[in-house]
Amino acid sequence: MKLPDMTLPSDSRIKWFVLIVVSIVQLAALGYIGWRWHNITVDGIPYQWQCVPRLEVSSFGTDYIRVVFPEDTAPWMDVTEPEEHQTIYVHIARDDKGMMEIKGASASKPLIGGDYMEAKVVSYHDGNVQFQVGFNRYRIAPDKADGIYDIASGDSVIASIRMKKGLGVIEGIYVNGIPLEASSNGAAMEAARSERQGDGETRSSGRSRIVESGMVPPKEE
C-alpha cells in the first residue's frame, strides 16, 4: 500500500517550523478560551433569568455552585424533530422588566437582530423541546456558598447573565435583590470582622484623640 511520505528529514527546518506553529496553535487555544470568556463578560448582552441554585458535591470540594433554570422548555419551531443531545438555538428576548423571555427553539440560529442561546436537547415531546444550557455554574467562594440554605420557596432568585453568540456567563445570583454571597455566614463573619476592625479603628482614633499630639514628648536630639 503506497502512502504519501510524511517523513521530515532530520536536518530539515520544516519540522522546526511545524513544531513552532503547533506550539503557537496550542497556546492560542488556551488563550482563545480565556478571551472568549472575557469577551462575553464585557461585551455580552445582560439578561436576567429565574434560577434555582444547588450546592455542588465533590470529593475535593468545589469553588462553584450548580445553577438550574426551571424555565427549560420551548416550543419547537422546525419541522424535523430534534435528536437527543443535539445542539439547538433557543430564541430569546427581554420583557419590560428586563427578564429573559423564551420565544422558541430551533436547529438554526435566528435571523439578524434576534438573540439566542445555545443549548442541548434533553427531550422532545408534543412540539415542545426540553433543553439544557451550558452556563450552569456560578463561581463562588466555598465559605460563601451556604447562603443557599436561607433561600425560601417564595423568594425571587434571579441569575444575572451576559450573552453573546449563544454563549453565556453568569455574573451573579441575587436572592430578593441581594447577592447570594451577601446572605452567607462567611459574609456575615466578614462583616462582623470588618465591623470589629472598624470599631477598633474608631477606638484607636479616639485614643489618639484622647492622647493629643501635643502631649507626646518630643524626641530627644
Add this chain to the structure above:
Amino acid sequence: MEHMDTKWLEQQIREWESRGWVSREGAVQIRHILETKTAGIPLPLLIVVTALGLTIAGMALIWGLSGFWYQTSFAVRIGLAAGLLLFSQIAVGAGMLRSRQGTWGGEVIAVTHVLILGVSLAIALQTYYVGWDTPSYLAGWVLLSLPGIYLLRSAGAVILYALGVLLWAASGGPVNAPGGAAFMWILLVLLVPFYGLLQRHNDEIRLSVYSWTLTITVFAAFGLAALDSEYIPFLLLATLAAAIMLAGYSIDIRKAWGVPFRWFGRCAAAGSLLISSLPSSWYGIARIQGFHWTTITVTVILFLSILALLLKGVKKRFWGPVLYAGIPVIIAAETMLVRSGLYSSVPLIVSSIYLILIGFYEMVQGIQSGHTKHTKFGICALLCLVAAFFWSGSVSPLVPVVAIIILALVLIQIRRTSDSRRDAAERARHRTDLRHNVTTVRANRKARSRRKKQPASIRKAGSPDVPAGQPAETDDMADVAEEMPEWMKSIHMPELKEEPEPPVPPAQTVTPREPELSRFTPPVFHNPDDIPLPPSVPAKEKAQAPAARPAQHHGSPWGSAAPKPEREKHFTHSPWSSEGGDRK
C-alpha cells in the same frame, strides 16, 4: 544467619577481586545482584507497594492543594496551564533535537505531551467556564495532539488519540459534529499517513501496534456511531470491512501488521452479510427517507478504494478478496431493491446463500492449506447463520441447516467427480505414454539374455563410451541402464552424467604441512637361536604342551600350572546293546 552469609559472600567477592578472578565492575555487579536477591521484599511487591503509596500520596497532595486552588485567581490558573503546556512543548523540541523519534524516550515525551495538553485544556475550560461539552473538549484535544504523533513518531500517542476518538464517539460527538459521522472518519483518516511514516522507517513493532489500534478503533467507533443511527448501516460496514480486508491483503502476508486488517475485515464483512440476512435489519432501511449525504459519500469512496485495491494491491490472492469484495456489491444491490419498494425475501435468501458459500469456502481453504483458523471461521459463520435464523424467528432454523447440508453434499459430490475425472485423465495420459506391447517386451528380454551370455571383457571392449578409469559401480550401472528396455529408461532412469573431476587447487595456495615427528619405536627382531630356551622339561610333558606358549615367558599363572592327570576311561555299554542278538 543471613547476615553471616552476606558477610561471607562479601569476603569471597573481595578475595576474588584481589586475586584478579573478577574485575571491579564484575564485583560491583555481583554485589548488586546479591543485594537485589537478598532484599527482604520481592521486586513486584515492591513495585505494587510503591505505586500504591505514590497514588495515596498523590491523592493527599491533590486534596491538600484543592484548598489553595480555590483561592487562586484565574490568571494563576491559566498561567499554570500554559506553563505546563510550554514545558511539554519544549520537551517535544528537545526530543526532536536529540533524534528521539521512534524510541522509548520519544514515546514517553509524546505521551506526556498529549496528556499535559489534555490537562491544560481542561484547566482553561473549567476556569473560563461557559459550559462544559465533553465531545467538543475531546475533539479539540485529539486534533491538537495529532502533530505530536507525527513529530515524535509515537505509537503510544496513537493509542491515546484512538481512545480520544472512541470517547468522542461514545459521548455523542457525531450528533453535533460538522458532517455528523463523517467527522469521525476524518479524525481516523488523519492517522492513515502515519502508516506510511512507520513503513518508511521499517518500524515493525510500531506498525503492529498501529494496525491493531486503528483496526479496533475503526470498528468500535463505527459501532458507537451506529448506536444513534435510525437503521443498521450494514452496507457501510460491509464496504468498510472489504476495504480494510483488501488493504490487509495488499500488505506482505509475512508481515505481522497485516493480520488485524485481514481478519477484522473478514469478520466484519461476514458480520454485515449476517445482519443483512435478517428481516428486521431491513425495516430501518425501508423506513428512512433517505441516506445522509455523508454516508453516501463515504460509501462511494470506500467502493472506489475497494476497486483500486483489487486492481493494484491484491494480485496474488485473487479468489478470497474477490469473494469478500462481492459482499458490499450484493448488499448494495439488495439495498437498492428494498429502497425501490420491492419488499421480498430475495435479499434475505441471497445474503444467506452467499454467507453459506463463504463459510464453505473458508472451510475448504482451511482444510486444503492446513490453516485451522479458516476452518474455524467458516464453521463459526455457518453456526452464526443458524443462530441468527433461530433468533429472528421469521424462518425456521432448519432451513439454513438443510441448505448447508445440501450444499455440503453438492460440494462433496462435485469434488469427488472432479477427483475421479482427474484420475481418469491421468491414467489415460499414462497409458498413451507407454508405447510397448507383448512383442516389444519379449524382444527386449531376448536381447537382455543375449547380452548376459557375453563375457564381461568383450562387453567392456565393445563399449567405448565407458571410460577406462571409471569405477566398477559406474560400469555396472551403465550396463544395467543398457539392459533396460527403452520405455523404462524414459521413465525411471536418470541421465548418466560423467562426474567432473574435482578442480585441482593451485599449487601456490597449498602449503605442505610439516611431517610430525613420530614416536614409534621400531621393534627389534631377534634371531630365534639367540633367544634363551626355557629349562628342559620331561619329554612327556614337552609333547603334551603346545609348541609355542609365549605366556610361559611372561610368567602366566596358567603357564606354570601342573598338567592334569589323565583320567581313566570307563566305557559303558548300553543295556540294549546286547538285546536282539545278531538280528538287525
